[in-house]
Amino acid sequence: ATDRRAIFVASFFYEPNRNGLRFLIDGVLPRVWAELPDARLTLVGAGLNESPSSDPRVETLGFVESLSAAYRSARCAVVPLLQGSGTPLKFIEALAYGLPVIATPRAAVGLDVHDGRDCLIAEDAEAFAAALVRVLRDGAPELGRHGRELAVERYSIEALSSLLA
Numbered sequence: 001a002t003d004r005r006a007i008f009v010a011s012f013f014y015e016p017n018r019n020g021l022r023f024l025i026d027g028v029l030p031r032v033w034a035e036l037p038d039a040r041l042t043l044v045g046a047g048l049n050e051s052p053s054s055d056p057r058v059e060t061l062g063f064v065e066s067l068s069a070a071y072r073s074a075r076c077a078v079v080p081l082l083q084g085s086g087t088p089l090k091f092i093e094a095l096a097y098g099l100p101v102i103a104t105p106r107a108a109v110g111l112d113v114h115d116g117r118d119c120l121i122a123e124d125a126e127a128f129a130a131a132l133v134r135v136l137r138d139g140a141p142e143l144g145r146h147g148r149e150l151a152v153e154r155y156s157i158e159a160l161s162s163l164l165a
Helices: 015-035 067-072 089-096 125-138 141-155 157-164
Strands: 005-009 040-044 058-062 076-079 101-103
Touching: 005 015, 005 067, 005 089, 005 125, 015 040, 015 125, 040 067, 076 089, 076 125, 089 101, 089 141, 101 125
Parallel strands: 005 040, 005 076, 040 058, 076 101
Antiparallel strands: none
C-alpha cells in the first residue's frame, strides 16, 4: 500500500475489541500522529454505527463484502486486544494476507508467533505507537513474509488437516 494506513478488522459488538479500539484512539494514535500526521486507521467490521473518532484520519468502513480489498489498502494490521480469551482469527487472517501485524501480548496468546520475526508485539501505548510508526514509515516486508509463511505452515486448512490426520 502507498498510504500510511493501518487496518483493524474486528467485530466491534465484542467489548474487548471496543476496548482495544479505545486504546488505539486515545493512547496510540496521538503518539503516531505526532510523528506521522498523514497516518490513517481503517476500521473494518460490524458493530460501529458511527465513527468512534471525529478525526478524519480514522475511517470506519463497517462490514465489507471483500476483505482482500481492505487488506490491500493497508501497510499493516493492528490487533490491540487488552482483554478477552480465545485466538483472534483476525491476527491469523492478517498474517495470511502477508501484512505486518502489530499486536498486544494478549492478542498473541496461544499463537506460535515470535516478536520481531512474525509480528511485532507491544505491551503498552508507547511501545505500540513506536512499532506502528516504524512499520508505517519504513515498511516491514520481511515481517509480512515471515508472518505469511507462519500462517501457511501452522494455521492454513492444509496444515490443520495434516494435524488432524
